[in-house]
Amino acid sequence: MGLAVIFWEGLPLNIAKPYKIALGIILIVYAFLRFMRFFTANKDTDA
Structure with a gap:
């Protein structure tokens, strides 16, 4: 999802690039x- 927000130009988010x-x-950090x-x-739990 993080990569889509950064690189997908067609994503309907009206916010500045930075x-x-x-x-x-x-x-990305949250997912990690x-x-x-x-x-x-x-x-x-395996132990």
């Missing part, structure tokens, strides 16, 4: 943190 990039980076939390939670 803010689209910032929003995309925030979404959620994946890390998911995998560490699964690792703890």
Whole structure:
């Protein structure tokens, strides 16, 4: 989703390019943190 916000020109968001990039980076970082939390939670339950 973050990459779509950054690179997809047809996305109907009426915001300036720097803010689209910032929003995309925030979404990418958030997704990464959620994946890390998911995998560490699964690792703890396997023991």
